[in-house]
Amino acid sequence: MxxxxxxxxxxxxxxxxxxxxxxxxxxxxxxxxxxLPAWAWLLIFxxxxxxxxLWFSFGYKPGIFGTHANDVLSFDRYAEALSPTFFxxxxxxxxxxxxxxxxxxxxxxxxxxxxxxxxxxSRRGLLIALVMVPYWANFxxxxxxxxxxxxxEGWLSHLLxxxxxxxxxxxxxxxRTAVLIGVVYNYLPLxxxxxxxxxxxxxxxxxxxxxxxxxxRWSTLTQVTIPLAKPGIIVGCLLVFxxxxxxxxxxxxxxxxxxxxxxxxxxxxxxxxQNWALGSAMAVLLMLIILLTVAVAALIVWVASRxxxxxxxxxxxxDS
Amino acid sequence: xxxxxxxxxxxxxxSNATAxxxxxxxxxxxxxxxSDRLLGMWGVLVFLFLFAxxxxxVVHSFNSGRLLVAWQxxxxxxxxxxxxxxxxxxxxxxxxxxxxxxxxxxxxxGTLAGLALAxxxxxxxxxxxxxxxxxxxxxxxxxxxALLPWLVFLGADLGLGIFNDGIVRLVVGHSLFATAVVSYxxxxxxxxxxxxxxxxxxxxxxxxxxxxxxITLPLTMPAVLAGALLSFTxxxxxxxxxxxxxxxxxxxxxxxxxxxxxxGLRPEIASVSTVMLVLTLGAIALVAVVLKRSxxxxxxxxxxxxxx
Numbered sequence: 001m002x003x004x005x006x007x008x009x010x011x012x013x014x015x016x017x018x019x020x021x022x023x024x025x026x027x028x029x030x031x032x033x034x035x036l037p038a039w040a041w042l043l044i045f046x047x048x049x050x051x052x053x054l055w056f057s058f059g060y061k062p063g064i065f066g067t068h069a070n071d072v073l074s075f076d077r078y079a080e081a082l083s084p085t086f087f088x089x090x091x092x093x094x095x096x097x098x099x100x101x102x103x104x105x106x107x108x109x110x111x112x113x114x115x116x117x118x119x120x121x122s123r124r125g126l127l128i129a130l131v132m133v134p135y136w137a138n139f140x141x142x143x144x145x146x147x148x149x150x151x152x153e154g155w156l157s158h159l160l161x162x163x164x165x166x167x168x169x170x171x172x173x174x175x176r177t178a179v180l181i182g183v184v185y186n187y188l189p190l191x192x193x194x195x196x197x198x199x200x201x202x203x204x205x206x207x208x209x210x211x212x213x214x215x216x217r218w219s220t221l222t223q224v225t226i227p228l229a230k231p232g233i234i235v236g237c238l239l240v241f242x243x244x245x246x247x248x249x250x251x252x253x254x255x256x257x258x259x260x261x262x263x264x265x266x267x268x269x270x271x272x273x274q275n276w277a278l279g280s281a282m283a284v285l286l287m288l289i290i291l292l293t294v295a296v297a298a299l300i301v302w303v304a305s306r307x308x309x310x311x312x313x314x315x316x317x318x319d320s
Numbered sequence: 321x322x323x324x325x326x327x328x329x330x331x332x333x334x335s336n337a338t339a340x341x342x343x344x345x346x347x348x349x350x351x352x353x354x355s356d357r358l359l360g361m362w363g364v365l366v367f368l369f370l371f372a373x374x375x376x377x378v379v380h381s382f383n384s385g386r387l388l389v390a391w392q393x394x395x396x397x398x399x400x401x402x403x404x405x406x407x408x409x410x411x412x413x414x415x416x417x418x419x420x421x422x423x424x425x426x427x428x429x430g431t432l433a434g435l436a437l438a439x440x441x442x443x444x445x446x447x448x449x450x451x452x453x454x455x456x457x458x459x460x461x462x463x464x465x466a467l468l469p470w471l472v473f474l475g476a477d478l479g480l481g482i483f484n485d486g487i488v489r490l491v492v493g494h495s496l497f498a499t500a501v502v503s504y505x506x507x508x509x510x511x512x513x514x515x516x517x518x519x520x521x522x523x524x525x526x527x528x529x530x531x532x533x534x535i536t537l538p539l540t541m542p543a544v545l546a547g548a549l550l551s552f553t554x555x556x557x558x559x560x561x562x563x564x565x566x567x568x569x570x571x572x573x574x575x576x577x578x579x580x581x582x583x584g585l586r587p588e589i590a591s592v593s594t595v596m597l598v599l600t601l602g603a604i605a606l607v608a609v610v611l612k613r614s615x616x617x618x619x620x621x622x623x624x625x626x627x628x
């Protein structure tokens with residue numbers, strides 16, 4: 001069953017007309033030059049430092065007191081970073097990253113759906129504000145809040161003991177579970193907000209049309225709403241996964257020794273071990289892993305959507 | 321199951337949430353389907369989850385004990401400590417100074433870049449966009465470990481003494497991400513505006529500079545203001561980069577808290593954090609008001625504030 005629905009799309013681009021090219025030259029300053037300060041600033045303080053890290057990663061640590069040396073170049077630091085000592089942390093980080101992103105999606109999906117399509121319109125602004133507040137609260141401070149909640153003598157522990165669910169103090173702080181709770185909490189708003197925007201854009205007439213055409217609510221959800229919200233779902237997963245993988249604070253505050261993540265590993269190479277070469281290699285690997293996972297996920301989404309392409313086709317025309 | 325009576329107003333204003341006050345939704349159908357009620361309950365639970373740690377922090381700022389985590393009794397000692405401990409006042413002062421300077425700098429760089437992106441796209445545009453995306457997606461920890469040796473190199477090896485100054489270092493570290501954010505905001509605003517207004521100004525013989533000050537800048541102003549406030553809050557929040565590049569003596573507040581995580585958290589962390597939270601939320605509320613008054617819909621504001 002191929003349903004082709006065409007509707008005009010009331011997006012902001014509608015008013016854009018191609019500017020008259022011939023006149024542009026004379027009436028303004030050479031505008032590309034306006035970006036020059038930002039170019040220079042980002043080249044000096046972003047490209048150069050990150051390039052330097054890339055350069056360090058091919059070097060080695062010369063002795064106890066040196067931090068890096070580059071007279072012999074090799075990939076040895078990458079091999080060292082992936083040696084069994086550190087590989088566990090890489091594995092752990094990837095696990096937390098993928099599990100955290102999926103849990104965020106599972107928690108955020110119904111909430112965003114409810115906020116955008118079910119909650120009273122008059123209260124929507126308030127609901128969004130309520131999601132914004134924790135998102136903009138200081139990252140470190142809200143993570144400390146979880147340390148207080150999850151501590152063995154903390155609130156949750158007392159609550160669970162009071163309810164008779166357990167007799168012993170909660171031993172969850174400084175484990176991988178605590179880190180997982182922390183990252184899900186910290187990045188949840190980044191999943192809710194793009195999902196909200198996506199659901200908000202699914203025009204009600206489309207959903208009604210689906211109903212009028214005899215689809216039940218489940219089919220409307222799976223065949224109209226979710227396919228149309230797919231870009232938002234992808235954006236949400238990226239917004240959560242990318243910063244989550246590089247997380248340093250959550251693992252430091254809640255993880256302790258057992259909930260280690262790559263971010264801490266990189267930091268410790270620069271701060272305590274003073275092995276800048278190895279730390280740089282780890283930082284480069286971290287970025288590569290993020291890029292690779294995103295690429296693999298994109299491929300999976302693309303492959304998975306192929307077999308259904310012929311029946312889930314929903315064309316939203318740019319103009320009718 | 322939504323009836324046409326309840327869906328009418330929502331459908332009409334789905335693309336523009338700034339509904340006029342006259343368009344109040346009519347009374348809802350008395351029977352709400354079970355699935356919708358379950359959704360609502362899930363929503364409430366998630367909001368409780370989102371607010372739990374913030375609530376805990378505010379409550380524990382009234383903890384009279386020595387440690388933040390262990391509740392001893394109610395008291396205002398933590399709030400008094402804010403004024404009696406010079407280290408705390410100093411850290412907050414450093415944070416505020418850095419926030420203002422970083423906001424001004426990022427707004428300057430980002431506004432010009434956004435203008436150029438929106439009005440003078442050329443061969444350089446894709447490269448610049450890639451650079452901005454890279455700045456946005458690079459994990460903070462990578463920025464931090466990259467800037468540390470780089471600033472040491474600039475300050476010590478090249479002898480540029482300015483990079484040994486604590487606040488300069490922090491401003492540099494905080495300005496990168498914020499510049500990208502401001503460019504996105506300004507570009508988005510200008511792309512949505514009609515360029516013919518500026519062309520009309522030029523046709524009426526206004527010199528380019530006057531066109532800029534009288535037409536372009538006022539039209540862009542909401543995005544510029546929002547960008548400045550966002551940069552300010554981003555700077556207040558920045559912990560990881562600051563922790564690496566800070567110079568002892570000019571420790572910003574979040575780094576002070578981070579070192580307290582290792583040495584023992586005391587209740588005054590909670591009381592000062594509460595104050596900082598109020599400050600941040602004030603700035604964010606101002607951003608929302610600025611954007612709202614400039615005609616953005618709720619959805620657009622959400623997109624702006626979530627960095628989409």
